[in-house]
Amino acid sequence: MAEEFFIQGNEACAKGAIAAGCRFFAGYPITPSTEIAETLARELPKVGGSFVQMEDEIASAGAIIGGSWGGAKSMTATSGPGISLMQENIGYAFMSETPIVIVDVQRGSPSTAQPTMAAQGDMMQARWGSHGDYEPIALSPSSVQEFFDFTIKAFNLAEEYRVPVFVMADEVIGHMREKIVVEEDIEIVARKRPEKSDNYLPFENIENGTTPMPAFGDGFNIHVTGLTHDERGYPDTNNPETHDKLIQRICDKVLNNKDKICSVKTKDCEDADVVVVSYGGPVRSVVEAVAKARADGKKVGYAKIDTPWPFPDEQIKEACANAKDVIVVEMNLGQMYYEVDRVCKRDANVHLMGKIGGLLPTPDEILEQIDRIGGN
Amino acid sequence: MRTEIRIGGFGGQGVILAGIILGKSACLFDGKEAVQTQSYGPEARGGASKCEVVISDSEIDYPKVLTPDIFIAMSNEALVKYIVDLKDNGTLIVDPGTTDVEDVREFIDEHNIKVYEAPATKTATDEIGLKIVANIVMVGAITKITKVISKEAAIKAIEASVPKGTEEKNIKAFEAGYALVE
Numbered sequence: 077m078a079e080e081f082f083i084q085g086n087e088a089c090a091k092g093a094i095a096a097g098c099r100f101f102a103g104y105p106i107t108p109s110t111e112i113a114e115t116l117a118r119e120l121p122k123v124g125g126s127f128v129q130m131e132d133e134i135a136s137a138g139a140i141i142g143g144s145w146g147g148a149k150s151m152t153a154t155s156g157p158g159i160s161l162m163q164e165n166i167g168y169a170f171m172s173e174t175p176i177v178i179v180d181v182q183r184g185s186p187s188t189a190q191p192t193m194a195a196q197g198d199m200m201q202a203r204w205g206s207h208g209d210y211e212p213i214a215l216s217p218s219s220v221q222e223f224f225d226f227t228i229k230a231f232n233l234a235e236e237y238r239v240p241v242f243v244m245a246d247e248v249i250g251h252m253r254e255k256i257v258v259e260e261d262i263e264i265v266a267r268k269r270p271e272k273s274d275n276y277l278p279f280e281n282i283e284n285g286t287t288p289m290p291a292f293g294d295g296f297n298i299h300v301t302g303l304t305h306d307e308r309g310y311p312d313t314n315n316p317e318t319h320d321k322l323i324q325r326i327c328d329k330v331l332n333n334k335d336k337i338c339s340v341k342t343k344d345c346e347d348a349d350v351v352v353v354s355y356g357g358p359v360r361s362v363v364e365a366v367a368k369a370r371a372d373g374k375k376v377g378y379a380k381i382d383t384p385w386p387f388p389d390e391q392i393k394e395a396c397a398n399a400k401d402v403i404v405v406e407m408n409l410g411q412m413y414y415e416v417d418r419v420c421k422r423d424a425n426v427h428l429m430g431k432i433g434g435l436l437p438t439p440d441e442i443l444e445q446i447d448r449i450g451g452n
Numbered sequence: 453m454r455t456e457i458r459i460g461g462f463g464g465q466g467v468i469l470a471g472i473i474l475g476k477s478a479c480l481f482d483g484k485e486a487v488q489t490q491s492y493g494p495e496a497r498g499g500a501s502k503c504e505v506v507i508s509d510s511e512i513d514y515p516k517v518l519t520p521d522i523f524i525a526m527s528n529e530a531l532v533k534y535i536v537d538l539k540d541n542g543t544l545i546v547d548p549g550t551t552d553v554e555d556v557r558e559f560i561d562e563h564n565i566k567v568y569e570a571p572a573t574k575t576a577t578d579e580i581g582l583k584i585v586a587n588i589v590m591v592g593a594i595t596k597i598t599k600v601i602s603k604e605a606a607i608k609a610i611e612a613s614v615p616k617g618t619e620e621k622n623i624k625a626f627e628a629g630y631a632l633v634e
Contacts, residue, residue: 080480081480082472082475082476082479082480082486082488248489248515251489251490252487252488252489252515253472253475253487253488253489254479254486254487254488254512254515255479255480255485255486360513360514360515361513361514363513364513364514367513436514436515436516438514438516438518439513439514
């Protein structure tokens with residue numbers, strides 16, 4: 077039977093992680109994500125999992141990579157200052173194709189800025205934070221229910237594609253309490269394990285790009301490295317072809333499945349002159365503002381991005397196809413705005429409504445912007 | 453209908469738990485929607501602390517409280533600091549033992565505020581023998597005065613929210629608060 081809870085976003089995230097099969101958490105608790113670590117420290121041992129409080133975020137990211145290769149679904153949770161420190165190991169996880177989940181409950185930034193206030197300043201860091209070419213997957217929840225659902229989805233995508241997956245939440249969603257419904261049947265993706273054979277290749281260039289992954293102790297001879305490696309996993313750093321093949325595969329396994337990964341929810345976009353694009357916490361204000369504008373007879377719609385990365389080009393193009401103006405509402409001074417502008421600029425004027433300081437934009441502030449730009 | 457509620461007090465009085473109980477009552481036991489938010493950070497320690505709840509018959513989009521319909525003040529500092537956005541004709545519930553409404557008399561008259569006095573701290577101390585249940589006494593008073601949640605839902609939510617073994621004392625505190633006002 078489905079169960080109902082009235083809990084915080086961060087608690088819902090922890091609950092989702094356990095439901096998804098997470099059995100290892102390593103982290104360095106930081107506001108406003110602390111309740112995730114707190115809840116998992118209490119709950120993971122009850123289901124046979126492990127919780128380790130690490131000495132810092134660099135070690136936290138390293139530990140969950142190890143946990144994942146040890147065969148456990150693994151996660152960490154942090155905020156801006158921590159995600160900065162994790163970047164080196166995040167790159168290692170992409171190169172070694174290690175499924176991990178990184179939850180970032182975003183706060184005022186840069187540096188330590190505003191620990192208890194909301195922001196969305198880490199969106200580009202999720203995309204480009206580590207050096208080199210790779211294709212991350214990121215999800216942004218707009219409700220406590222979605223923080224639960226998207227954490228499960230993050231684990232499923234990580235396992236399906238052997239990639240690090242980010243859950244890019246914000247302080248608003250992390251700390252507010254709402255009702256969530258936990259269904260009895262939850263779809264869980266199990267890790268694909270390899271078959272033993274004489275010519276086993278742990279990084280084989282197979283057609284869909286995602287090679288089955290053994291765990292340490294399963295009896296396979298594997299070498300895991302951040303260096304450019306061949307299909308056996310051995311370093312082969314001076315061969316342009318090896319590098320090209322490896323990195324193309326790592327990118328393509330995500331890009332070739334964008335239609336399955338990307339998710340955008342739209343409302344009233346078909347005849348809209350103005351489309352408001354948003355993700356995460358600000359969606360809550362956008363939905364209310366657009367409903368009010370419609371009630372006043374204005375041709376306004378909205379598009380809610382569930383998956384900022386890989387950026388849902390096609391869905392956003394379609395949502396904004398008939399709009400003269402597009403407004404991107406986000407809690408930074410312009411990050412996802414540039415992506416929306418890139419896909420829409422030939423057909424619509426794309427405007428940024430960026431709000432920093434820590435508070436959600438209000439529906440009235442968004443309505444003012446809609447009125448100023450058009451939609452009358 | 454959307455009802456915005458703000459509860460203010462000093463850190464340690466349990467205003468956050470009071471808000472959680474209101475939210476839980478509404479959405480788990482009254483079949484409504486609810487969102488609870490709170491202010492974090494240095495101001496929540498010792499000084500004025502506040503907890504906010506939105507309760508509605510339909511889905512709640514914008515989750516924050518901007519102009520409360522109901523404001524409950526359990527400390528004078530919170531009363532003075534957080535009354536400023538209370539709606540015209542709004543409801544103010546104060547604990548007369550810890551607040552002085554004369555300090556906001558001008559606001560009350562200007563905005564035609566309905567004022568109720570619920571001596572939660574005194575009732576908790578004298579009738580229950582536990583000052584720390586003043587927040588639950590206040591939930592009883594809020595339930596009776598505002599009817600924003602049902603009595604049955606409130607009792608279920610309290611039972612589900614307080615530490616095991618303290619249910620009876622807390623329900624008694626709720627009933628005492630419910631009986632405080634006519």
